[in-house]
Amino acid sequence: MQHVSPVREPLVTGGKSYHDVTQDVCRQVEAAPNVRWMAALSVALFFLGIFLYSVYRTLWYGIGEWGLNKTVGWAWDITNFVWWVGIGHAGTLISAVLLLFRQKWRSSINRAAEAMTIFAVICAAMFPVLHMGRPWLAFYVFPLQNTLGSLWANFNSPLLWDVFAISTYFTVSLVFWYTGLVPDFATIRDRAKGPIAKVAYSLLSMGWTGSAKHWSRYETVSLILAGVSTPLVLSVHTIVSMDFATSVVPGWHTTIFPPYFVAGAIFSGFAMVLTLMLITRVVFKLEDYITMEHIALMNKIMMITGSIVGVAYITEFFIAWYSQVEFEQYAFINRATGPYWWAYASMMTCNVITPQLVWIRKVRYSIPLTFILSIIVNIGMWFERFVIIVTSLHRDYLPSSWVMFSPSIIDIGIYVGTLGLFFTLFLLFAKFFPVINMAEVKTVLKYTVDNGPTYTGHDPHHDLIHKPTTHGVPATAPVNYNKHD
Amino acid sequence: MTKRFALGIFDDEDVLMHAIENVRAAGVKIHEVFTPFPIHGIDDALGIERSRLPIAAFFYGMCGLAFALWMQIYMLGFDWPMIIGGKPHIALPAFIPVSFELTVFFTCHGMVITFYTISKLYPRWRTPVLDVRSTDDKFVMAIELNENSDLNGLSKLLRENGASEVNEKEMTKN
Numbered sequence: 001m002q003h004v005s006p007v008r009e010p011l012v013t014g015g016k017s018y019h020d021v022t023q024d025v026c027r028q029v030e031a032a033p034n035v036r037w038m039a040a041l042s043v044a045l046f047f048l049g050i051f052l053y054s055v056y057r058t059l060w061y062g063i064g065e066w067g068l069n070k071t072v073g074w075a076w077d078i079t080n081f082v083w084w085v086g087i088g089h090a091g092t093l094i095s096a097v098l099l100l101f102r103q104k105w106r107s108s109i110n111r112a113a114e115a116m117t118i119f120a121v122i123c124a125a126m127f128p129v130l131h132m133g134r135p136w137l138a139f140y141v142f143p144l145q146n147t148l149g150s151l152w153a154n155f156n157s158p159l160l161w162d163v164f165a166i167s168t169y170f171t172v173s174l175v176f177w178y179t180g181l182v183p184d185f186a187t188i189r190d191r192a193k194g195p196i197a198k199v200a201y202s203l204l205s206m207g208w209t210g211s212a213k214h215w216s217r218y219e220t221v222s223l224i225l226a227g228v229s230t231p232l233v234l235s236v237h238t239i240v241s242m243d244f245a246t247s248v249v250p251g252w253h254t255t256i257f258p259p260y261f262v263a264g265a266i267f268s269g270f271a272m273v274l275t276l277m278l279i280t281r282v283v284f285k286l287e288d289y290i291t292m293e294h295i296a297l298m299n300k301i302m303m304i305t306g307s308i309v310g311v312a313y314i315t316e317f318f319i320a321w322y323s324q325v326e327f328e329q330y331a332f333i334n335r336a337t338g339p340y341w342w343a344y345a346s347m348m349t350c351n352v353i354t355p356q357l358v359w360i361r362k363v364r365y366s367i368p369l370t371f372i373l374s375i376i377v378n379i380g381m382w383f384e385r386f387v388i389i390v391t392s393l394h395r396d397y398l399p400s401s402w403v404m405f406s407p408s409i410i411d412i413g414i415y416v417g418t419l420g421l422f423f424t425l426f427l428l429f430a431k432f433f434p435v436i437n438m439a440e441v442k443t444v445l446k447y448t449v450d451n452g453p454t455y456t457g458h459d460p461h462h463d464l465i466h467k468p469t470t471h472g473v474p475a476t477a478p479v480n481y482n483k484h485d
Numbered sequence: 486m487t488k489r490f491a492l493g494i495f496d497d498e499d500v501l502m503h504a505i506e507n508v509r510a511a512g513v514k515i516h517e518v519f520t521p522f523p524i525h526g527i528d529d530a531l532g533i534e535r536s537r538l539p540i541a542a543f544f545y546g547m548c549g550l551a552f553a554l555w556m557q558i559y560m561l562g563f564d565w566p567m568i569i570g571g572k573p574h575i576a577l578p579a580f581i582p583v584s585f586e587l588t589v590f591f592t593c594h595g596m597v598i599t600f601y602t603i604s605k606l607y608p609r610w611r612t613p614v615l616d617v618r619s620t621d622d623k624f625v626m627a628i629e630l631n632e633n634s635d636l637n638g639l640s641k642l643l644r645e646n647g648a649s650e651v652n653e654k655e656m657t658k659n
Contacts, residue, residue: 018521018622143560152560156569161582168586172593179597182606183620187521190617199610206606209614213533214604215523220536221600225593228546232589239582439522 011105011444014288018442021289022187025436028284029188030197033431036283044423051417054410055130063133065410072393072405077127078243079385080415083268084124084422085166085240086261086381089233090269091117092173095180096229099222105297107440108289111184112280113273114177115433119425120272121170123418128162130414158242165239169232176225179218182208184434237265244388251331251392254319260312267305267351268381270298274374276426278367280435289436296364302377306355309384313352327397335391339404343387350380487657488629490516491636492615493643494650495624498524504626504646505530511642516629519619542596549591553584615654 016024033041057065068075091113098106129135141163143153153160185205192198208214241261244252254260274295281290320332336344354376357363363373395402429435493508495501498520505527508515518531528535561567562575572579601607619625628639630653640651 022521022621143556152565154567154569155557155561155583156572156576156579158582161586164583164586164590168590172589175593175597179600183522186612187620189612190614190620202610202612203608205612206601207609207612208606208620209612210519210521210620212518212520212524212527212531214606215520216528216533217536217538217600217604219523220538221596224539224542224596228542228589228592231585235582235585235589242582442522 011291011293012108012289012441013291016288016445018445021436021438021441021445022191024286024289025184025434025438025441026188026191028430029432029434030191030193037427037431041424041427044420044427047416047420048424049420050413051420054413054417055126057410058130058414059135063131065408067406067408067411069403069405071396071401071403072390074393075390075405076386076407076411076415077131079382079389080418081124081127082240082261082385082389083382084120084127084418086237086265086268086385087272087378088117088120088124088169088173088269089237089262089265090273091115091120092169092229092233093266093269094273095176096226096233099226100230104444105294107444108286108436109273109277109294109298110440111177111180111433111437112276112430112435114173114180115426115429115435116269116272116276117173118170118177119422119429121166121173122425123422125166125170126414126418126421158239158246161239162243165236169236172225172229172232176222176229179221179225180437180440181433182206183210183218183439184437186210187438188434234262237262244392249392249396250325250327251335251388253328254316256312256315256319260309260316263305263308263312264351264381264384267302267309267355268378270302270305271374271377271381274298274302274370275378278371278374280430284430284435286436289441292365295367295370299358299364299370299373302374303355303358306351306377310352313348330395331392334395335387338391338395340387340391340394343383344391347380347383347387350376351384354380487655489631490615490654490656491628491630491634491639491643492652492654493626493628493646493648494616494618494652495626495647496622496649497647498624500647501624501626502527502530504643504648507646508626508628508642513628513639513642516627519615519625519627521620521622521624538596538600541599542592545595545599546588546592548595549588550584552591553587554580557583613656615656616652 012021014020066075066077091110094106094113095110095117098110129138132138141153141160143155182205185201186208189198189201189205192201238258238261241257245254245257247253277290277298278295281287317332317336320328323329334340354373357369357373363369390405394405493504495504501518501520502524505515505518509530509532515531518527520527527533557580558575566574568574569576614620615627616623616625626643626648630636630639636653643651
């Protein structure tokens with residue numbers, strides 16, 4: 001059991017009782033949708049419409065609808081794919097890695113962050129599937145014998161590794177998220193008044209009753225899922241980076257790619273978590289659960305990963321010079337000073353310089369500045385992928401095939417369309433599912449109250465001190481229950 | 486079949502933990518405890534055995550690893566050997582990513598399916614619970630009653646140990 005120092009900031013403010021947590025989280029699930037939510041959903045649905053139209057054009061007329069050409073065969077699609085997958089990684093980082101490190105502050109943000117992971121991976125998956133041109137043949141990527149004979153998939157190809165990585169990542173994240181949701185669905189079910197809500201949440205809650213035996217197994221399952229998700233999330237972006245790193249294209253063929261991509265993924269993911277949380281906490285009045293402390297902590301992680309990404313950019317340049325390979329050197333000089341210098345400059349400004357502002361305490365604790373910063377980081381990370389992909393491709397070994405890439409309106413439509421898809425899913429989640437993990441927040445409530453004595457855990461040398469506002473009944477004696485810790 | 490239960494309702498998990506020890510020491514068999522969140526050490530207090538799910542998870546993981554290796558070696562090494570980039574047919578380093586992913590896939594899904602199956606958790610139209618507040622803010626200790634049970638004595642025992650209410654409830658199990 002952990003000892004919490006009294007100098008620590010409380011994780012949940014406002015002196016909440018267990019019942020207050022249930023009330024605060026269930027309120028928006030039980031209330032009729034408000035105008036702001038409806039307005040936001042309408043905007044999201046409009047962009048979803050743009051997405052569907054662009055997909056229709058892509059499938060009906062073919063990939064020629066996109067701005068790709070002979071030299072630049074990968075551009076916005078793979079940029080968006082990597083961008084979305086990267087955003088998704090913060091959710092797993094919060095739910096799995098921070099669980100293993102016993103970072104209790106994660107409990108009020110993990111649910112929404114995991115939801116973000118799942119929706120971001122759905123958006124990401126759209127791009128490779130659409131780039132197939134004939135997505136109805138998507139099953140060819142799986143090792144099924146094709147109709148022509150006994151030809152199998154090529155297991156030496158990083159693109160096939162990607163298929164396995166993304167499908168494992170998506171299904172594991174979904175199961176992890178859903179298992180965490182089950183106890184909270186049971187809470188909503190037991191409070192539900194309407195017959196439809198009762199049946200719907202009863203189906204969703206899988207008959208959860210909160211018995212001690214189930215909780216014990218649930219904790220075991222959560223811990224092991226966290227344990228396997230941690231290497232999984234690292235492997236997924238490693239494999240995504242290998243899509244590039246295992247090729248022989250100058251600018252892509254770099255051993256630094258896996259750690260560099262993983263750091264970039266966490267960086268952009270935390271930016272997106274911040275963007276979403278800053279809106280969610282205000283719209284659903286959850287300021288006591290997602291506190292300034294959470295925002296500052298996430299800002300710090302963003303700054304650290306941003307710095308790692310900055311070091312990676314500089315290392316790439318150094319290695320290009322040090323390698324003495326003329327093509328490698330040209331790829332990097334062209335990246336910084338060539339026709340796409342503006343994309344490179346945006347990437348450097350947004351990803352390396354702006355996050356350093358977080359060193360200033362005022363910035364870290366400022367909601368408007370954090371919001372702007374998180375948007376800037378997401379723009380910067382989009383440019384990073386664009387820079388890596390397009391500037392490496394557009395001037396290849398043959399100067400006669402050097403070209404510029406410009407996206408078509410359909411390219412743009414699919415990209416902004418996936419934002420619509422993402423926000424549609426996120427808004428539906430925020431309305432019908434509990435956005436905060438109630439059960440888990442209740443476990444951290446007791447030793448993080450700010451208007452009562454600090455709970456010292458099951459430490460035999462301390463008396464159990466009770467917070468009077470939350471719990472009326474005092475313990476009869478200090479007891480040490482945990483025999484094994 | 487209808488069963489009768491005495492329900493001790495507690496407001497605080499530390500009081501509950503203390504009560505569990507005393508109730509068990511008094512020789513009363515606790516049928517089940519329902520709590521709104523996991524409580525550390527409650528499995529020891531109730532005498533619940535440590536879950537063997539980690540062993541199952543390891544087993545599923547090994548199955549996944551074996552399946553992945555067999556699949557890749559059989560398909561590319563024996564069934565339809567292809568020369569890809571001049572590499573050997575069985576290029577084990579290139580098989581690492583898929584083997585890892587399938588190990589994780591099998592571990593996770595095998596364990597979660599086992600968890601739902603052994604806990605008898607599946608979607609139901611309606612879920613009867615002994616006390617609806619046990620998923621909100623109350624800690625409910627359920628003690629099964631039979632013809633010989635001394636409800637008054639039980640009620641006294643629970644109240645002495647900090648229960649804020651003691652109720653009697655019938656539950657039909659199908």
